[in-house]
Amino acid sequence: MTARPVTAGRRRVALLARASETRTALADYLTNAGFEVHASDELAAPASCGALVWIGEPGEPGEPTASAVRSLMKRARTQRVVVVTSRPKALAELVASHGARLHVLPAPVFGWSLVDALRA
Amino acid sequence: MRELDRVLRAVAAKDVTVTFVGESGSGKEVMTRRLHDLSPRRKGPFVPINCTAIPDTLFESELFGHERGAFTGATERGLGKVEMAAGGTLFLDEVAEMPVALQPKLLRFLETHRFMRVGGTRKLEVDVRVVLATLRPLEEEVRAGRFREDLFYRIQGIVLTVPPLRERRRDIPALIDAFVAQLSAIHDCEPPKLMRSARAALLAHDWPGNVRQLRNVLEFVTILRAGQTVRLQDLPPGLGRTTAAAAGSALAVDTDQPLATIVDQVVDHVIAAERGNLTRAAKRLGVSIRTLQRRRRA
Numbered sequence: 001m002t003a004r005p006v007t008a009g010r011r012r013v014a015l016l017a018r019a020s021e022t023r024t025a026l027a028d029y030l031t032n033a034g035f036e037v038h039a040s041d042e043l044a045a046p047a048s049c050g051a052l053v054w055i056g057e058p059g060e061p062g063e064p065t066a067s068a069v070r071s072l073m074k075r076a077r078t079q080r081v082v083v084v085t086s087r088p089k090a091l092a093e094l095v096a097s098h099g100a101r102l103h104v105l106p107a108p109v110f111g112w113s114l115v116d117a118l119r120a
Numbered sequence: 121m122r123e124l125d126r127v128l129r130a131v132a133a134k135d136v137t138v139t140f141v142g143e144s145g146s147g148k149e150v151m152t153r154r155l156h157d158l159s160p161r162r163k164g165p166f167v168p169i170n171c172t173a174i175p176d177t178l179f180e181s182e183l184f185g186h187e188r189g190a191f192t193g194a195t196e197r198g199l200g201k202v203e204m205a206a207g208g209t210l211f212l213d214e215v216a217e218m219p220v221a222l223q224p225k226l227l228r229f230l231e232t233h234r235f236m237r238v239g240g241t242r243k244l245e246v247d248v249r250v251v252l253a254t255l256r257p258l259e260e261e262v263r264a265g266r267f268r269e270d271l272f273y274r275i276q277g278i279v280l281t282v283p284p285l286r287e288r289r290r291d292i293p294a295l296i297d298a299f300v301a302q303l304s305a306i307h308d309c310e311p312p313k314l315m316r317s318a319r320a321a322l323l324a325h326d327w328p329g330n331v332r333q334l335r336n337v338l339e340f341v342t343i344l345r346a347g348q349t350v351r352l353q354d355l356p357p358g359l360g361r362t363t364a365a366a367a368g369s370a371l372a373v374d375t376d377q378p379l380a381t382i383v384d385q386v387v388d389h390v391i392a393a394e395r396g397n398l399t400r401a402a403k404r405l406g407v408s409i410r411t412l413q414r415r416r417r418a
Contacts, residue, residue: 029157032157032162032163033157033162033163034162034163034164058301062308085305086301086304086305087305087308088305088306088308089308090308106302106305106306107301107302107305108298108301108302109302110150110153111157112153112157112166115166116166119165
């Protein structure tokens with residue numbers, strides 16, 4: 001008897017990052033890791049995607065970051081959201097109110113940290 | 121590291137058991153993640169397991185899972201790490217710490233990819249690549265009777281050494297920048313600015329605790345010097361003073377390495393001896409600063 005792989009199949013992920021170099025590199029990485037990636041430089045939550053990854057700008061102050069993520073959580077409704085930011089503490093309240101649906105990682109991260117967060 | 125990366129690329133696509141040997145904190149798990157990412161299994165899960173963190177009595181269940189009622193408290197079937205890693209990579213860190221009694225079962229699994237859950241009656245088969253890591257060469261553990269000889273020979277196929285940080289100093293500047301950025305984010309503070317003297321001391325230090333120790337030192341200065349400059353005297357006691365002698369003129373080089381690796385070691389050693397001053401390092405090596413920079417970027 002063969003044990004079945006536990007991982008889910010191919011998943012659609014929206015990757016939101018303003019820096020094109022970062023966006024391209026991470027889109028390649030996530031595609032190689034088995035995700036179907038919809039990359040964009042705008043704050044959006046395509047309904048076809050099961051999860052969103054938002055890459056914050058390096059050095060961006062806490063309040064605009066929290067405001068952007070708050071707006072993203074409203075649009076996302078049920079999707080899982082992974083945020084990479086240099087201001088994770090600014091998102092503490094949002095994490096407390098959204099629970100496991102919002103996952104915040106302090107920047108910079110390895111690509112595989114995103115994969116782990118998306119598969120968690 | 122370039123040589124190690126070349127080997128990783130070569131073995132990643134082959135379904136062979138790989139064992140990493142390296143000092144604590146040298147980055148064995150990072151190397152395993154890279155091996156996984158380079159392999160055709162990259163779309164599957166990566167499941168790490170630290171053999172020192174699991175009590176002997178729970179080890180088998182943790183690794184192979186258990187059936188309902190297999191032991192008191194087993195109210196439901198539990199999946200083991202090998203099943204969770206199906207289609208991907210299972211990483212057994214500090215494998216020398218695995219209980220001797222369980223080692224024959226790991227050997228059997230490595231040979232057949234079949235296993236039985238604790239309390240189970242059926243053999244299950246799983247497609248998983250196993251990667252192992254150990255702090256010290258396993259020969260010592262075999263001699264001491266703590267590691268089975270048959271298992272040792274089974275995993276001796278591809279053994280890769282992860283060099284300690286002191287043998288790959290060119291990685292240090294990038295690690296400093298990444299850690300300072302990440303630690304400033306974690307502690308919600310402005311990143312400190314490292315003065316040249318402090319950077320040179322970090323570059324020249326021998327780092328017996330490897331990358332983990334470097335991170336701890338940077339956490340110390342990130343918290344204490346948030347938003348300020350970090351001078352040599354702001355580093356923890358002992359840093360920067362042990363290194364001047366260590367970075368003198370003598371360098372022991374293992375000649376069983378490619379020439380490019382030996383050249384890298386010499387270049388790194390001289391840069392450390394000159395405390396990060398590339399102009400002086402270039403002069404000492406009798407090359408132009410551009411040649412030195414090109415060599416460092418290679």
